[in-house]
Amino acid sequence: MPVQCSSCAKNRAVLKRPKTGHSLCKECFFCAFEEEVHRTIVAAELFKPGERVGIAASGGKDSTVLAHVMKVLNERYSYGLELMLLSVDEGITGYRDDSLETVKRNQEQYELPLKIVSYEELYGWTMDAIVKQVGLKNNCTFCGVFRRQALDRGAIMLKVDKICTGHNADDVAETVLMNILRGDIARLRRCTAISTSSEGDEVVPRCKPLKYAYEKEIVLYAYFKKLDYFSTECIYSPNAYRGYARTFLKDLESIRPSAIMDVIHSGENLSVRDGVKMPVQGTCSRCGYISSQALCKACVLLEGLNRGLPKLGIGKHHRLHGKLLSQEPLTEKEEKKLKPPEF
Amino acid sequence: MAAPLSINLEFGGGAELLFDGVKKHTVTLPSQSEPWDVKQLLVWIQQNLLKERPELFVQGDSVRPGILVLINDADWELMVSIYAMFAVTCIMPWKRFLVQVPTNHKCNGIYCTVYKRA
Structure with a gap:
């Protein structure tokens, strides 16, 4: 009980397209798929x-x-x-x-x-x-x-x-x-x-x-x-x-x-109403990559790894960015929170 | 009485990981009073072949949503529903049956194929 291709009506359909519900044969599917990507590329x-x-x-x-x-x-x-x-x-x-x-x-x-x-x-x-x-x-x-x-x-x-x-x-x-x-x-x-x-x-x-x-x-x-x-x-x-x-x-x-x-x-x-606070895109003061903070996420994560404090980049520790940039030592309490988990 | 049914199953795209890493399986389904359908096949696969993490393969009495199934190299969604397969399998024995399973991670389509032995 093979289903016929709804486009060429000649070959056996091999799939039902989720987007359109059409049943297409292999060749018509390849064609439709590639054409859609092409149209996406051209339209945008x-x-x-x-x-x-x-x-x-x-x-x-x-x-x-x-x-x-x-x-x-x-x-x-x-x-x-x-x-x-x-x-x-x-x-x-x-x-x-x-x-x-x-x-x-x-x-x-x-x-x-x-x-x-x-x-x-x-x-x-x-x-x-x-x-x-x-x-x-x-x-x-x-x-x-x-x-x-x-x-x-x-x-x-x-x-x-x-x-x-x-x-x-x-x-x-x-x-x-x-x-x-x-x-x-x-x-x-x-x-x-x-x-x-x-x-x-x-x-x-x-x-x-x-x-x-x-x-x-x-x-x-x-x-x-x-x-x-x-x-x-x-x-x-x-x-x-x-x-x-x-x-x-x-x-x-x-x-x-x-x-x-x-x-x-x-x-x-979706449109966001006026007055909703958005992070301001700036650049990382260490590597120059886009960042909404003084240091970009990659630099914070890397700093954490190199200092043996891997949790530095997990969660929000923006307040510490100033200290990191000026190479100030962290307090014992701050360090304790950022230590790797015990295995 | 339906005679024992010999079919080839093929799992791929990562689905083989749930089956000891084996992609191609040749299996014989035992004879039973009614013809086999895909719903029963899924139960049989789960009981006889599936080695781990069944939740990545089955959900309720069907495959997990996102899994692609190809029968005779065609999308089983062309055949309306799992129950409709009953009629289909009576008329036409499986040649290929392919299942695509999504993993828990965002990536990697997993699929498996079943086809009737020549």
């Missing part, structure tokens, strides 16, 4: 001819599909972009070393140059070493903050004009929910933007060409195209808060597939 004017674009590549399904689709579209529609892969090596044995092998294969398959920047060379710490010091509780904070900056530094080394990331619709919807749940108005306001505004020399603009692509379609695209991707969970503890948001969203999606687009739509159309 993400790229200009001649630009050098770094594709943030982890070896996972999203970035592998992104690299594939970007290459296809760049050729099909003559975007005139110079594409390259940019990877971050967090230094996680048994996870990132394996996924980087996938990225290296992608480099050959797609004939794109590849640059890998490592936490070790940038910060002097691998994630393995960080977890040894801080344990499994807050290590995702370190990884997330460092990755963001590492991508920027890699992009500057590669001299790219833009970075594109593989964030998909599910990721964006999760982030909207998380920011609502945390009351983070500043992030809530900017998390649905398809590209970051280019402010400051230290920051390379970023965009999300797969912002409206459902995870389901990304996985099936990779599966039917037989793309080579890496799919193991990070060996360190998962981002629990996001996990809950994700489960909630998946439950909603199973009842109402449009839920993901609906959450994004809500996020995009």
